[in-house]
Amino acid sequence: MPIAATLSAGPASSGTSRRHSVGRAIGEAFDARRFGENTDTVVGKLESYLEDLSVRGLELTDPAALSHAARALMTPESETVAAFDDKKLAAIVDLYLRTGIPVHSPGYMGRQFSGVVPLASVMDLVSSVTNQPSSFYEAAQLPNVAERIMGEELNQFIGWDPGSFAMVTTSGGSLGNLTALLAARNDKFPDYWSAGGSALGGRGTPAIAVGDDAHYSVSRAAGVMGIGEDQIVRLPLNERKQICVEQVRPVLAEAERRGLRVFCMVASAGTTSVGAFDPLDELARVAREKNIWLHVDGAHGASLLVSDKLRERLRGIEKVDSITWDAHKMMFVPAPCTLLFYRNKNKSRGAFRQKASYVFDEEPDIYTELDSGDKNFECTKRPMIMPLWTLWAMYGRKLFAEKIDYLCELTQEAHRVVAEQPDFDNLHVPEANILCFRYRPADLIRGDDIHRLQVAIRNRIKREGNFFISKVNIDGVAALRVVMMNHEVTPEHFRILLGEIRRVGNEIFRGQ
Ligand SMILES: Cc1ncc(COP(=O)(O)O)c(C=O)c1O
Structure with missing residues (x-):
């Protein structure tokens, strides 16, 4: 007979001895019905x-x-558990929603x-309620299976041997990059982990x-790993802001002459600043x-891989x-949800080298074989795959592909719209959904004035609160940057944005 059945008559048996061991308020805070009511309130909002x-x-x-x-929403109570106040919950959610960026x-x-x-x-709510840390199969069975399945699904677009690759989830792209670099370093210098x-x-x-426009997480990883930022060899870019393949061999040769032992080359598939894709095919040849x-x-x-139209941008990914x-x-999907793929599954075990008898089994069985605790930095890890796998299971690939296609087409259209404006400069041809440009009235010529104007425009647009855009320095001069992540945005919205930029830019230019 199941043990629970011998302990109580069921969840509603308020008279059991278990219920008497904590105060009523604690029982209420964990109460399932209260949870249902709270969820209704929050979901309605x-x-x-x-x-x-x-x-x-x-x-x-x-x-x-x-x-x-x-602070005004915090209970002053500290000696007893405060009574639940549904108005306070509603006010907390309202404040959260009102002060966030409305990303939709x-x-x-x-x-x-x-x-x-x-x-x-x-x-994600299901994950939070069930609270299953997913580094170990026994603690999160479906997430670990879903992780395997999702790896297999997405590998169809990468093209590796299904029996040889591995995928592990980790908390963010920065940690993904660090983990891959650790695996690369330990592969090249096997004693580095201990010595x-x-x-x-x-x-x-x-x-x-690394490409000169690589995300800062790569040089941060070099700092964290003790490689030192000074040991980052910068690979020059071409006019499309991609790594310039012709210059890679000479730069690597020069690094070698200086006594540097380059163990890893990092290419970007979509740089942060302009969304440029490095030429993977050619870089793979040099790496080999x-x-x-x-x-x-x-x-x-990498998500462009699921699109039939855009997959070509990552030619050579296999x-x-x-x-x-x-x-x-x-x-x-909600952050974080990073997938770190390795072509050779044996190498995925190379990033970390711990022994810990309380979690890592020396003789894996069919269950512990699915554990990822030895491959990802986290011990307790969110089952971040679940939202992604659920969408994939319910809607399939096209949900992602169609939206990505739309966003990239929209960005091409935005590029055409900018090109029609005499007082705007396009700075690149977009390869994905990121576009950088500058507002430049005819009589504004000096680089630092152009720079200051873009920064001021971005800040004023942000303060006025009608649009939210970002900025980035391109060749040392600030540029306005839009990232099209929202299928509700149309070319018309972008035209209105340009009108706002022009109005704000002129006001700033005339000192208003
Ligand atoms: C190219 C690139 N790499 C890495 C990162 C870091 O990813 P995360 O923010 O998930 O840590 C970003 C984030 O913007 C990025 O654009």
């Missing part, structure tokens, strides 16, 4: 929030005023996080070669020649060693 598709940006709040408002509004064109498919967040820098016996210094690990930071753009793929960017 979220529904109205999602229904509001008015064009707006961020309502930027003074941090002191926001702290004050947040057509006014949001700013960054790489996006409005999620609402069903994905509902799955540290002395593993090289004075024969050179480990180094990483030099016996260097090739990692692709596809945090932003030849690389590892890929960081953020589903919380272009697959529209």
Whole structure:
């Protein structure tokens, strides 16, 4: 007989001895019916929030005023558990919604996080309630199986041997890049994990070669790993802001002459600034020649692989060693949800080398074989695959492909719209859903004035709160940057944005 049946007559048996061991208020806080009521309140608010598709940006709040408002919602009670107050819950949710960036509004064109498919967040709620840390199969069975399945599904677009690759989820693209770089370093210098820098016996210094426009997480990883930011070998870019293949061999040769031992080259599949895709095919050839690990930071753009029209941007992806793929960017699920792929599954065990008898089994069985605790940094890890797998299971690939296609076409259209404006400069031909441009009235010529104007425009647009866009320096001069993450945005919205930029730019230019 199940043990629970001998202990109580069921969940409603308020008279059991278990219920008497804690105060009533604690029981209430954990109460299932209260949970249902709270969820109704919150979901109702979220529904109205999602229904509001008015064009707006961020309502930027003074941090002191926001702290004050947040503190006012906190119970002064500290000696007893405060009584539940549903109005307070509603006020907390209202404050949260009002002060966040409305990522589902057509006014949001700013960054790489996006409005999620609402069903994905509902799955996140299930994960939160059941609280299953997913680094170990026994603690999160379906998430671990779903992780395997999702890896297999997405590998169809990468093209690796299904029996040889591995995929592990991790908390964000930055951690994905760090993990891949650790695996690459330990592969090249197997004693480094235990012996540290002395593993090289004075024969050179480990180094990483990266495109000049790589995301900062790559040089951060070099710092964290003790490689040192100075040992980053910068690969020059061509006019399309991709790694210039012709220059890779000479730059690597020069690094070698300086005593650097480049163990990994990092290419971007979608740079953060302009969304440029490095030429993977050619870089893979160089990496093979030099016996260097090739990692692709596809945090932003790997999702283009699911699109028949756009997959070509990642030509050669099957030849690389590892890929960081953020589903919380272009697959529209709540963050974090990063998938780290390895071509060779044996290498996926190389990033970390711990022994811990309380979690790592020396003799894996059919269950522990699915554990990922030895391959990802986290011990407790969110079952981040569940929202993604659920969407894939319910809607299939096309949900993602069609939206990505639309966003990239919209960005092409935005590029055409900018080209029609005499007082705007396009800075690149978009390869994905990121577009950078500048507002430049005819009599504005000096680089630093152009720079200051873009920064001021971006800040004023943000403060006015009708749109949310970002900025980035391109060749040392600031540019306005839109990231099209929202299928509610149309070319008309973009035209209105340009009108706003022109108005604001002129006001700033005339000193208003
Ligand atoms: C190309 C690229 N790599 C890595 C990252 C870091 O990813 P995360 O924010 O998930 O840590 C980003 C984030 O914008 C990115 O654009």
